[in-house]
Amino acid sequence: MVAPSKLALTGATGFIGAALIARLxxxxxxxxxxxxxxTGRIPPRLPGVEWLPGNLEDQGTLNALVAGTDAVIHCAGVVRGACRSDFDPVNAAGAGRVARAAASQDRGPRFLLISSLAARMPQLSHYAASKWRGECAVKAAAENMRWTVLRPPAVYGPGDRELLPLFRCIAKGFAPLPAGTDRRFSLIYVDDLAMAVLRWLEADAGYGQTFELDDGCPGGYSWDTVLTHAGRALREGAVVRRVPIPVPLLYLVALANFAAARLFGYAPMLTPGKLREIMHPDWLCDNRALTLATGWRPTCGLELGLARAYGKHLPG
Ligand SMILES: NC(=O)c1ccc[n+]([C@@H]2O[C@H](COP(=O)([O-])OP(=O)(O)OC[C@H]3O[C@@H](n4cnc5c(N)ncnc54)[C@H](OP(=O)(O)O)[C@@H]3O)[C@@H](O)[C@H]2O)c1
Structure with missing residues (x-):
C-alpha cells in the first residue's frame, strides 16, 4: 500500500471536491x-491543505499546482450549461491542460480524472460530449504518465444541488418525474466515491483504464425504487406520490429554459440535452473491474446515504 504524501486537487471547492478533501x-x-x-471568498483553513489561487485557463498556475506532487486528482468541471462553449473550455480543454502540466513533471505524478458516466454516450448532450473529450485530452497528453479515469453515475450527498430539489419534493410526499416506461440507472453516495479515490491512491494500480462505479445496488434503480428508498429515509416510510410529467411537456420546458439561459446568461440545468440524458434507458454501472484493481467496495445504499446526508432535515 502506498503511504500518503503530497497530491494536487482541482474542483476542491465543489460538491464532490469537498468530500474528497475530507477523506484525503x-x-x-x-x-x-x-x-x-x-470577492469575499476565503478558502477554509484546513490542516494538511495548501490553497493555490488560479483557474484551469492558466497553464503556469497548473504547473505550480502539480509541481512536486505524487498524484493529481482532476475533479473540476462544469455540470450546468446550454452550449458546447459552456462545457468544453473546462471539461475538455481544462482537463487537457492539467494533464499536460502533470505529464511535463520530471517525476511524473499519477493522474486521476473524475469524468462521468455520461461520457459513455457523448452524442446525448454537450455535457456528455465535453466529458468524453476531456478523457481523450488526458489520454492524448499522457505520454508516459500513469492515468486512470473514473466515471461516476449521478452522485448525491451533503452539498449536492442537482438532486436536492427532487429529494425535497419527495420529503414533502410527491415526485415530479417523466411519464412513461421506467429507466434503470446507478447512483453513488459522495463519500463512497471519495473512498474509491482513496483506494486508488493506496493501491497504486488501475493505470491506463477507465472505470465505472456505483453503490452496488444490484440492477441499479428505477424511479419507483428510488421513491421507495427515499420515502423510507425521508418520510419514515410514508407513501410518496409519483406525479408523471408528459415527456413532450418536459421538452418544451427544457427548450424554454435553454432559450432563457442564452438570453439572460445563466447556467441552466434542465436543457434538451440534459433531458436526453435523463431519458436514456440504461445508466447502469459495474464495479467489478475497479474492485479487482483497487479493493474498493461501496458501503452505502440509497436509503442509508439519504439518511446520512439529510437525516430528517433537508437543507432549505
Ligand atoms: N455531481 C454529480 O452527480 C457528478 C456525476 C458524475 C461526474 N461528476 C463530475 O464531478 C466533477 C465535480 O462535480 P461537482 O458535482 O462537484 O460540481 P460542482 O459542485 O459544480 O464543483 C465544480 C468544481 O469545479 C471548479 N471549477 C469549475 N470551473 C473551473 C475553472 N475554470 N477553473 C478552476 N476550477 C473550476 C469549481 O470551482 P468554483 O467553486 O470556483 O466554481 C468547483 O470547485 C465534475 O467534473 C463533474 O463532471 C459529477
Missing part, C-alpha cells in the same frame, strides 16, 4: 488545492 486529509495526504479567487 483524514488519511494523511497533504493536499495542494486549486481555487478560483472571487
Amino acid at each position: 486529509v483524514g488519511a494523511g495526504w497533504h493536499v495542494r488545492a486549486l481555487y478560483r479567487p472571487r
